[in-house]
Amino acid sequence: MARKARQRISYVLPLANSPGGHRLGINGLAVDSDQSILYSGGRDGLICGWDLNFDLENDPPTNRKPFFSPDDSLATLASKPPSSSVFRSQVQAHTHWVNDIILTHSNSALVSASSDLTVKVWRPHAEDSYIPTTIGLHSDYVKCLASPGTHADWVASGGLDHKIRVWDLNGGGERLRIDVGQDENNAKGSVYALSVRGSIMASGGPESIVRLWDPRSGKRITNFVGHTDNVRAILINQDGDTIMTASSDQTVKVWSMTAGRCMYTCTMHNDSVWSLFSDHPQLSVFYSSDRSGLVAKTDVRGCADMDEGVCLAIAQEHEGVNKVVVAGEFIWTGTSSSSINRWTDVDTKAEFQAFDPPGNHRGSSMVFRSKVPSPPHISTPTVANSVVRKKLPLNCALQLSNTALIPGTRVRDTEAPIFNSTVSMRKLSEAITEQDVAIVVPYHGLPEETIEGQNGLIKHVMLNDRKRVLTLDTAGEVMMWDLLKCIPIQSFGKRHLEDVTPEVNTMESVSNWCAVDTRTGKLACRLEDNYCFDAEMYADELSNEESTAFREDQRINLGKWILRNLFHHLIEEEMKRDNLYRGKLSTHTDLPNGFHRDNAPPLIKLPGSRIQELEGNNMNGDSTITPRPPNGSYYPAMTPGLAIGVATPSVAIANHATQMQNSMPTTTEEHINLEKRTSHQSQTMTSLDRSGDYFSNVPPPQSPSESNARMPSPPGD
Numbered sequence: 001m002a003r004k005a006r007q008r009i010s011y012v013l014p015l016a017n018s019p020g021g022h023r024l025g026i027n028g029l030a031v032d033s034d035q036s037i038l039y040s041g042g043r044d045g046l047i048c049g050w051d052l053n054f055d056l057e058n059d060p061p062t063n064r065k066p067f068f069s070p071d072d073s074l075a076t077l078a079s080k081p082p083s084s085s086v087f088r089s090q091v092q093a094h095t096h097w098v099n100d101i102i103l104t105h106s107n108s109a110l111v112s113a114s115s116d117l118t119v120k121v122w123r124p125h126a127e128d129s130y131i132p133t134t135i136g137l138h139s140d141y142v143k144c145l146a147s148p149g150t151h152a153d154w155v156a157s158g159g160l161d162h163k164i165r166v167w168d169l170n171g172g173g174e175r176l177r178i179d180v181g182q183d184e185n186n187a188k189g190s191v192y193a194l195s196v197r198g199s200i201m202a203s204g205g206p207e208s209i210v211r212l213w214d215p216r217s218g219k220r221i222t223n224f225v226g227h228t229d230n231v232r233a234i235l236i237n238q239d240g241d242t243i244m245t246a247s248s249d250q251t252v253k254v255w256s257m258t259a260g261r262c263m264y265t266c267t268m269h270n271d272s273v274w275s276l277f278s279d280h281p282q283l284s285v286f287y288s289s290d291r292s293g294l295v296a297k298t299d300v301r302g303c304a305d306m307d308e309g310v311c312l313a314i315a316q317e318h319e320g321v322n323k324v325v326v327a328g329e330f331i332w333t334g335t336s337s338s339s340i341n342r343w344t345d346v347d348t349k350a351e352f353q354a355f356d357p358p359g360n361h362r363g364s365s366m367v368f369r370s371k372v373p374s375p376p377h378i379s380t381p382t383v384a385n386s387v388v389r390k391k392l393p394l395n396c397a398l399q400l401s402n403t404a405l406i407p408g409t410r411v412r413d414t415e416a417p418i419f420n421s422t423v424s425m426r427k428l429s430e431a432i433t434e435q436d437v438a439i440v441v442p443y444h445g446l447p448e449e450t451i452e453g454q455n456g457l458i459k460h461v462m463l464n465d466r467k468r469v470l471t472l473d474t475a476g477e478v479m480m481w482d483l484l485k486c487i488p489i490q491s492f493g494k495r496h497l498e499d500v501t502p503e504v505n506t507m508e509s510v511s512n513w514c515a516v517d518t519r520t521g522k523l524a525c526r527l528e529d530n531y532c533f534d535a536e537m538y539a540d541e542l543s544n545e546e547s548t549a550f551r552e553d554q555r556i557n558l559g560k561w562i563l564r565n566l567f568h569h570l571i572e573e574e575m576k577r578d579n580l581y582r583g584k585l586s587t588h589t590d591l592p593n594g595f596h597r598d599n600a601p602p603l604i605k606l607p608g609s610r611i612q613e614l615e616g617n618n619m620n621g622d623s624t625i626t627p628r629p630p631n632g633s634y635y636p637a638m639t640p641g642l643a644i645g646v647a648t649p650s651v652a653i654a655n656h657a658t659q660m661q662n663s664m665p666t667t668t669e670e671h672i673n674l675e676k677r678t679s680h681q682s683q684t685m686t687s688l689d690r691s692g693d694y695f696s697n698v699p700p701p702q703s704p705s706e707s708n709a710r711m712p713s714p715p716g717d
Contacts, residue, residue, distance in 0.1 A: 023456025023521030026334030028101035041098035056328035158191025197236035204231025289321030338453025456521025532559035
């Protein structure tokens with residue numbers, strides 16, 4: 001017998017004057033460059049759309065300063081365009097964190113993965129854009145998504161259930177399932193990073209292994225081993241022969257499919273690397289972000305060796321950067337804050353400024369040898385008869401790897417002996433180069449634009465009366481809510497939640513009838529069918545302001561009271577529609593039951609039945625007889641116990657059996673001379689031919705030899 005599914009009803013208490021936007025951190029970002037729309041997925045379960053109000057494809061450089069330098073004057077700062085992003089739309093797609101989002105179907109569909117175990121697709125440009133559709137379901141948190149391209153009709157998802165699942169975007173369900181770590185019998189098979197390009201799918205997780213799969217068959221191709229911590233992000237180039245991975249071991253590795261090993265290890269970060277982005281076909285330009293909030297840009301175009309590339313510190317966030325995306329000449333970052341920052345991209349082809357050590361004002365004989373190829377000479381604009389040259393500051397450069405040189409570093413003579421024993425024990429890169437700049441300063445001090453978020457609830461305490469809840473939001477403000485009225489009733493300002501709780505708590509005890517949570521930034525109340533009707537209280541304790549009259553000792557069930565008020569308007573609307581429908585039917589009084597069909601026949605003649613034919617053949621005129629079977633057999637009805645014929649075989653039955661036996665066709669075996677034996681039926685037929693019944697006739701006398709032959713022989717004879 002199937003177990004009855006548990007029913008659950010949840011309702012969310014609305015926040016006063018809540019404008020559009022996120023209330024918790026941002027985990028996913030995606031940009032539609034064709035329509036200049038930025039999409040964001042947050043920990044509040046929301047997916048928001050933002051109009052950027054500028055063309056990402058053909059943005060004229062005269063409208064902005066794409067490569068702003070910290071040395072520019074205040075007049076240059078004042079010429080920057082104001083904030084222009086405007087809230088477009090939002091949808092409450094999930095009931096838990098949104099961990100990742102991607103654009104598919106030519107940017108007309110947005111797929112989201114959430115910790116509520118679902119994978120959903122939202123079509124913001126469709127007529128029913130307010131209803132996201134569930135296309136897949138995992139058994140644990142869904143952490144990442146991947147698509148082979150914007151025109152593909154499927155998407156892959158990976159989660160903490162150790163599964164990679166491929167879903168059909170057209171509603172076809174699951175296409176493929178891959179059990180990660182099944183061959184290795186590894187308990188750490190969770191998928192935190194996923195990427196697809198062509199015939200290669202790459203996944204990574206806490207086991208520090210990069211696994212490659214065939215997305216068509218689900219078979220494992222190979223493994224890349226080299227990281228020492230969780231793999232958080234993966235990129236695959238257009239040709240599918242180069243894979244880039246970011247890990248919590250503070251490194252970014254570049255793998256070669258042809259060589260089957262790691263080719264380069266980038267160490268420009270000093271914390272866990274959480275995000276990677278690149279729109280370059282060969283990954284020659286990529287962006288990375290880490291847990292400390294650093295956003296770096298690496299450019300290795302035209303370099304024979306990756307160590308010859310340029311790496312810059314673009315920006316520094318206050319929290320760890322969960323996601324970084326780039327479109328046009330702008331960079332967007334998502335952090336644990338509910339706001340989204342936009343930064344201006346930096347031209348890495350420009351020259352670096354020469355560094356002059358402090359106190360060295362005379363001509364110096366030190367030689368600056370940079371392995372970075374110098375770009376062609378850039379024309380320098382003239383402002384007020386003075387030449388202003390746009391150059392990259394040296395203090396924003398990052399060392400790409402342990403063997404790479406930073407532009408502007410002093411190169412020692414490798415042939416000169418090193419007498420200090422402590423120096424000889426250092427790394428080769430530290431022994432050869434001597435970096436004069438110790439502190440890295442990001443290129444941008446402030447973002448160009450900030451899309452402001454809202455304050456969300458992050459903590460709560462249920463009071464003893466089971467109808468009031470204290471909450472704490474991201475701004476540090478404590479608020480008291482009434483679960484029965486669904487409104488905030490008191491604000492305590494910015495205080496500690498633990499200090500306010502004993503001041504407002506009471507000694508009364510009420511049975512638990514609901515569960516509350518603030519995981520989406522709002523206060524949600526959940527009713528379960530196994531305990532939602534356990535709490536009652538007197539009507540005068542509800543402090544109800546309605547004019548409903550209650551008895552003095554009347555008790556109210558809290559669960560029933562909430563359900564009645566939640567569905568009050570729904571029930572009224574259904575009753576209203578039902579009355580309208582009944583009214584339309586009652587207006588057709590000339591039609592039977594209010595229904596009419598065109599060209600309907602006036603009379604339908606039913607065909608005759610077999611019973612009527614049998615009644616016609618009845619000679620006695622009795623129409624209630626039971627029709628006889630067509631095979632000719634007829635057994636007269638007998639009542640058990642009222643006739644001796646119950647125990648005596650009927651003559652009619654025996655005659656019928658003889659008739660049936662004679663009417664059967666002969667077989668080949670009947671023509672063979674077999675031994676003639678007396679059967680039980682032949683004996684029965686002989687007894688039936690005698691006159692009288694079974695009990696009135698006396699059997700004929702038997703000879704002594706026949707009687708002895710029928711007696712059983714004793715044992716041993």
